[in-house]
Amino acid sequence: xxxxxxxxxxxxxxxxxxxxxxxxxxxxxxxxxxxxxxxxxxxxxxxxxxxxxxxxxxxxxxxxxxxxxxxxxxxxxxxxxxxxxxxxxxxxxxxxxxxxxxxxxxxxxxxxxxxxxxxxxxxxxxxxxxxxxxxxxxxxxxxxxxxxxxxxxxxxxxxxxxxxxxxxxxxxxxxxxxxxxxxxxxxxxxxxxxxxxxxxxxxxxxxxxxxxxxxxxxxxxxxxxxxxxxxxxxxxxxxxxxxxxxxxxxxxxxxxxxxxxxxxxxxxxxxxxxxxxxxxxxxxxxxxxxxxxx
Amino acid sequence: xxxxxxxxxxxxxxxxxxxxxxxxxxxxxxxxxxxxxxxxxxxxxxxxxxxxxxxxxxxxxxxxxxxxxxxxxxxxxxxxxxxxxxxxxxxxxxxxxxxxxxxxxxxxxxxxxxxxxxxxxxxxxxxxxxxxxxxxxxxxxxxxxxxxxxxxxxxxxxxxxxxxxxxxxxxxxxxxxxxxxxxxxxxxxxxxxxxxxxxxxxxxxxxxxxxxxxxxxxxxxxxxxxxxxxxxxxxxxxxxxxxxxxxxxxxxxxxxxxxxxxxxxxxxxxxxxxxx
Numbered sequence: 001x002x003x004x005x006x007x008x009x010x011x012x013x014x015x016x017x018x019x020x021x022x023x024x025x026x027x028x029x030x031x032x033x034x035x036x037x038x039x040x041x042x043x044x045x046x047x048x049x050x051x052x053x054x055x056x057x058x059x060x061x062x063x064x065x066x067x068x069x070x071x072x073x074x075x076x077x078x079x080x081x082x083x084x085x086x087x088x089x090x091x092x093x094x095x096x097x098x099x100x101x102x103x104x105x106x107x108x109x110x111x112x113x114x115x116x117x118x119x120x121x122x123x124x125x126x127x128x129x130x131x132x133x134x135x136x137x138x139x140x141x142x143x144x145x146x147x148x149x150x151x152x153x154x155x156x157x158x159x160x161x162x163x164x165x166x167x168x169x170x171x172x173x174x175x176x177x178x179x180x181x182x183x184x185x186x187x188x189x190x191x192x193x194x195x196x197x198x199x200x201x202x203x204x205x206x207x208x209x210x211x212x213x214x215x216x217x218x219x220x221x222x223x224x225x226x227x228x229x230x231x232x233x234x235x236x237x238x239x240x241x242x243x244x245x246x247x248x249x250x251x252x253x254x255x256x257x258x259x260x261x262x263x264x265x266x267x268x269x270x271x272x273x274x275x276x277x278x279x280x281x282x283x284x285x286x287x288x289x290x291x292x293x294x
Numbered sequence: 295x296x297x298x299x300x301x302x303x304x305x306x307x308x309x310x311x312x313x314x315x316x317x318x319x320x321x322x323x324x325x326x327x328x329x330x331x332x333x334x335x336x337x338x339x340x341x342x343x344x345x346x347x348x349x350x351x352x353x354x355x356x357x358x359x360x361x362x363x364x365x366x367x368x369x370x371x372x373x374x375x376x377x378x379x380x381x382x383x384x385x386x387x388x389x390x391x392x393x394x395x396x397x398x399x400x401x402x403x404x405x406x407x408x409x410x411x412x413x414x415x416x417x418x419x420x421x422x423x424x425x426x427x428x429x430x431x432x433x434x435x436x437x438x439x440x441x442x443x444x445x446x447x448x449x450x451x452x453x454x455x456x457x458x459x460x461x462x463x464x465x466x467x468x469x470x471x472x473x474x475x476x477x478x479x480x481x482x483x484x485x486x487x488x489x490x491x492x493x494x495x496x497x498x499x500x501x502x503x504x505x506x507x508x509x510x511x512x513x514x515x516x517x518x519x520x521x522x523x524x525x526x527x528x529x530x531x532x533x534x535x536x537x538x539x540x541x542x543x544x545x546x547x548x549x550x551x552x553x554x555x556x557x558x559x560x561x562x563x564x565x566x567x568x569x570x
Contacts, residue, residue: 004474006395006474007391007395007396007397007400008391008397009391009474010387010388010390010391010395010474010478011387011388011391011392011403013384013387013388013444014384014385014387014388014407014443014444014449015388015403015406015407015444017384017440017441017443017444018406018407018410018444018446020425021418021422021425021440021441021444022410022413022418023406023410024421024425025413025417025418025421025422025425026413026417026418026421028421028424028425029417029418029420029421032420032421032424042424042427090313090316093309093312093313094313096305096306096309097306097309097310101310101314102310102313103557103558105313105314105317106557107553107554107557108317108320108321109316109317109320110553110557111320111321111324111550111553112320112323114499114503114549114550114553115324115503115545115546115549115550116502116503116505116520116521116524116542116545116546116549117503117505117521118505118521118524118525118528118542118545119327119521119524119541119542119543119545119546120323120542120546121528122327122524122528122535122538122539122541122542123323123324123326123327123539123542124323125528126326126330126338126535126539127323127326132338132339132340132343134326134343137343166320169320198305220411223411223412223414226414227414227415227416229415229416229506230505230506233506234525234528247416248414248415248416251416251419252416252419252506255416255419255420256419256420256510261420261424264420265417265420265421267416268414268416268417268419268420269417271414271416271417272412272413272414272417275412275414276412279412
């Protein structure tokens with residue numbers, strides 16, 4: 001390959017944008033997190049005071065932040081496995097058939113992924129409505145309910161998880177499906193001759209060969225759930241009783257509603273560190289698996 | 295052998311039925327939304343709901359455009375979506391640069407690009423707002439579009455795809471004296487059609503659905519996007535489900551149409567099964 005300046009021209013615009021709007025902002029966020037920056041500081045930088053670790057000390061004593069951390073952990077622990085298992089299962093099922101019906105199903109399962117959270121929340125707010133909502137109406141035929149989906153702290157998190165999983169399946173299903181279709185057909189033919197049934201083929205051929213896709217989906221899904229924001233923001237505003245408040249929503253509220261930029265920035269730095277830790281654990285597991293395979 | 299074939303067939307049928315049922319459950323909220331958008335609000339609020347509207351009406355849609363500002367929101371959303379395609383080109387260029395050249399700092403820079411995927415939007419939100427505020431770009435469409443133009447996921451997918459393009463073809467073009475830009479626009483882009491289609495759809499979806507950033511940056515209603523407008527509607531007409539359903543339907547249908555037209559390209563471009 002030729003060594004010249006031209007590669008830099010190709011990558012420069014995108015890299016510069018990422019630098020200005022992703023990388024540099026981290027350092028700004030870290031800097032702000034050591035100050036008491038607020039709306040007043042926005043108009044006049046001289047009114048910003050350095051406060052050292054105060055924001056961090058305060059935020060760890062903030063009960064609401066603690067609740068937001070707990071909720072986010074809950075979302076991650078329940079949401080990530082649900083998304084991975086259901087999108088993988090659907091991809092394997094869709095891969096069984098090649099006719100129009102199965103490709104139409106692809107579109108059906110993908111449709112929630114591409115639709116806007118605000119639009120989707122309008123529909124789900126109705127479905128979840130305790131009195132006129134469809135879900136409770138259907139459940140009443142089974143003598144269940146009425147469930148107070150979004151207004152009861154004991155069900156509110158799960159209600160949001162249902163919507164988020166429904167939305168997340170499509171994209172991940174497509175990633176799995178593309179990988180499944182890249183597996184050479186000969187492997188299955190050989191297994192069939194050896195008498196392996198479908199279930200054995202899935203466990204011994206499909207899943208092992210999907211390792212990289214599973215890893216990719218796990219990492220992106222983890223990162224996504226750590227930043228869970230849209231659904232609680234649009235549908236519950238973090239309530240009832242902060243039961244759906246995520247760390248991401250906490251940061252947004254402290255920053256843009258209470259104008260406590262310094263405090264919010266400290267929260268965002270903590271979230272970032274949590275994501276780095278969890279992602280690097282994932283990476284470690286992945287490399288270890290590779291080494292074990294020799 | 296025949297019974298084996300039969301077992302295969304009935305297994306496939308079982309999977310098909312299972313998928314069908316799950317599919318209906320998945321798509322049902324959309325069906326409900328679409329049908330409800332033609333109902334009157336009184337009908338939606340009935341205790342015993344029915345899927346189909348009794349007297350279908352277009353009033354909800356009329357109200358959105360004639361009484362509320364959905365025309366303006368639509369215009370803004372379309373402008374933002376169109377501008378975000380510049381980002382598509384920048385991502386393609388970067389993907390090509392990373393896939394087909396050796397240069398100093400390549401691995402480090404690519405890692406940096408990938409690392410940006412880990413950065414939560416909430417970390418950059420406040421600093422980017424401050425940056426744009428200091429150059430006077432808050433409350434402008436440029437301020438809405440600019441921060442989202444380049445994206446690590448897009449660059450990564452382009453790189454993955456362009457890795458598979460043969461080097462001989464590029465070397466041959468270089469020997470013939472083709473410039474790097476000529477190679478990029480006349481060889482690389484045409485060959486990359488599948489991935490361009492995928493990225494194009496994702497770009498369209500992203501632009502059309504953009505919500506949080508426009509909400510933060512735009513204070514003036516004349517810069518609102520459809521989703522910000524719909525959120526506003528939810529606040530102001532919280533009990534008017536019919537109107538909200540019409541707004542939601544208007545946001546969802548174009549996406550479904552665009553996607554169903556291009557979906558056959560999506561799968562080809564999504565293969566991330568191996569890092570090359």
